[in-house]
Every structure is written in C-alpha cells, then in structure tokens.
C-alpha cells in the first residue's frame with residue numbers, strides 16, 4: 001500500500017474541476033496584469049506652441065481647430081465652438097493664453113494674457129477650479145507654450161509632466 005492510499009484524505013491530493021477553474025482564473029488575471037505593465041504609456045514628445053501658432057487657431061476660420069491656452073497648456077476647444085467660434089461669447093479667449101481673463105472671469109482686452117501678476121488668492125483658486133474642472137476634464141490637450149515648459153530664466157521646468165494630464169493627446173497633424 002502506498003502512502004496516498006494509506007491516507008484517509010487521499011482524495012484531497014487530486015485536482016478537482018473547481019481547483020482547475022480557480023487556477024485558470026488566477027493565470028488569466030496574472031497575464032492581464034502583465035499586459036497592463038507592458039502597455040504603460042510611453043512618454044511622447046509634445047508640441048511647443050509659439051504665440052503665432054496659437055493665433056492661427058483663433059476660431060476665425062470655419063472648420064479649423066480652435067485652441068486656447070491656460071497656464072501654458074494648450075487645449076483643443078473645437079467641440080465648444082458655440083462658446084469659442086467666430087460669433088461665440090468667449091471668442092476673445094481663443095488663439096492665445098488667457099490665464100488672467102479666466103482667473104478674473106473677465107473679457108477685458110487687458111486681461112487676455114498669461115500674466116498672473118497681482119491676482120488675488122480667490123482669483124487664483126477660481127482659475128485652478130476652472131482649469132481642472134472645466135478644461136482638463138472637457139478638452140484634449142494638444143501642446144504647451146514656453147511658459148509651461150521653461151522657467152523664467154530659460155531652464156527646464158522640472159515639474160512639467162505631460163503624461164499626468166487627462167486626455168493627453170498628440171494630434172497626428174504635427
């Protein structure tokens with residue numbers, strides 16, 4: 001008599017269909033995990049927009065993408081063309097970086113700039129909430145302006161992480 005036959009619980013050494021199923025499920029899950037790791041997004045180059053590049057996307061031409069920058073992040077706001085198109089109420093904000101205007105909720109020509117000098121704490125908070133809550137959640141990012149990528153002295157901005165942005169998306173036209 002061998003050891004297995006001698007053991008009163010010898011049937012536990014056999015692989016039951018349930019055990020087989022569990023092993024299969026675990027295998028599939030571990031492969032899926034592996035796959036996730038293999039498909040981590042690679043960091044891609046981003047498009048740097050000059051003021052002239054942005055200006056070409058000011059909504060004046062029908063059928064042409066409409067871009068607007070806030071805090072140096074360029075959003076494609078074409079799907080909001082009822083706001084930003086030629087005759088839209090917020091057309092003044094597009095084709096440029098209008099951080100100050102968004103912070104102050106102002107359409108005054110003097111506020112259509114990236115300059116944040118002298119903004120109040122409340123205006124900066126409002127800017128942050130529109131930037132996060134409206135633009136980053138609603139519109140794809142198509143690039144950055146120099147103020148986002150470089151510090152004022154021209155050195156690279158170490159905090160710049162394009163891959164952290166939701167809807168990060170490089171348009172194939174570039």
Ligand code: HEM
Pocket residue numbers: 077080083090093101102104105106107134138
């Ligand atoms: C009488 C004054 C205003 C009224 C009644 C008004 C009304 C609105 C409404 C109803 C929306 C939401 C639209 C929607 O999501 O369907 C909106 C969005 C917005 N408003 Fe105003 N607004 C006014 C003034 C301004 C001013 C002065 C600015 C200046 C920057 C501004 C900037 C914006 C922006 C950036 C959005 C987000 C648009 C988007 O989702 O892309 N608004 N406004």
